[in-house]
Amino acid sequence: MDALNYLRSLGGVARTATLLRAGATKREVAALAGLGTRPARGIVALPGCNPDYLFALVHNGVLTCGSAATSHGLWIREAPPRRHLAVAHSRVTAFTAHRILRFPTHDVLPIASIEDTVLHALNCLPLSEAVSMAESAIRAGKVHRALLEDMVHAPRSARARHALSLVTAAAESQPEVEARLLFVARGWRVEAQARIPGVGRVDLLIEGLVIVEIDGHAFHADRAAFVEDRRRQNEALRQGYPTLRYPPEVVWRDPDRLLRDVEELLRSWGRLPFRP
Known part of the structure; x- marks a missing residue:
């Protein structure tokens, strides 16, 4: 084996025991240490190695929760600062x-397993991040919902059960998840990825009336998509479904505007629900 390339494939940092199990000789391990540093006993690190992996190994742990989300390809706006x-x-x-x-x-x-990563997030992270991570894991088929439900039945897991109850596994992006949670918190009836005849599937349908679409970076990537979008929006309005469109930045930076716009439409169309 090529010990240097193998170490690079591990993010540039590993325990010497890992290298030896993979077939590296003690002499090769010593040579690798000479190329970089030994930040702690039994660890070899190359310059520019993955800082998260280095931190985990030095502290004798594994990355999990929000710190392992990106490694597992799960939705998270940004890794926790701690x-x-x-x-x-x-x-x-x-x-x-x-x-x-x-x-x-x-x-x-x-890195912890994806199952433990999601379970830790459900019990730990802010609601929008926890739901987003679980949503992406279940939607992609990386974790079975039934398994998560079975793991959060204990009384001390009430927070995790609540977060998991808000997972639809239907969202196509994290901003869509976060927008839905904003509307649900207002007590509005929300249908994710609702299908409307003649219009097709829409991101969110609020109180059976207002369509909310969260546009990604690829929105209107070509003329045909632009034309089809206008057709869908006009057809929705013709059927009595007003449409609001927002980039992710509005969901993240100005959620009050999002809620205000939807509430004004619901009120003007006589569909604002009364919640005692």
Whole structure:
């Protein structure tokens, strides 16, 4: 094996035991250490190595929760500023600790399983981030909803059960998830990925009236898409469904505007629900 390329494939940092198990010799491991540093006993790190992997190995843990979301391809707006590690020890000062691992970790990388990553997020992260991570995992078929439900039945998991109850597995983006949660928090009836005859599927349908579309970066990528979008929007209005469109930035930076616009439409069309 090429020990240097193998170490690079691990993000440029690994335990010497991992390298030896993969077939590297002690002499090769020593040579690799000479190219970089030994940040802690039994760890070899090349210059420019993955800082999250290095942090996890030095602290004898594995990345999980929001800190492992990107590694598993899950939706998260940005990683938590304070790293989240699953650890068995009590020496916790520089990170957020998760104590329970129910599933095997990655074979060679310091990353918790996707199941544990999502479970930790459901119990830990702000609601929008927790729901988004679970939504993307279930929608992509990476985790079964039934498994998560079975794991959050304990009384102390009420927070996780609530977050999981808000997962539809129908959203096509994280901003769509966050917009839906804003509307649900207002007590409005929300249908995700609703299908309207002649119009097709829409991101969100509020109170059976207002269509809300969250446009991604690829929106109107070509003329044909632009023309089809205008047709759908006109047909929706002809059938009595006013449409509001927003870029993700409005969901993230000006949610009050989003809620205000929808509320004004519901009121003007006589569909604003009364919630005692």
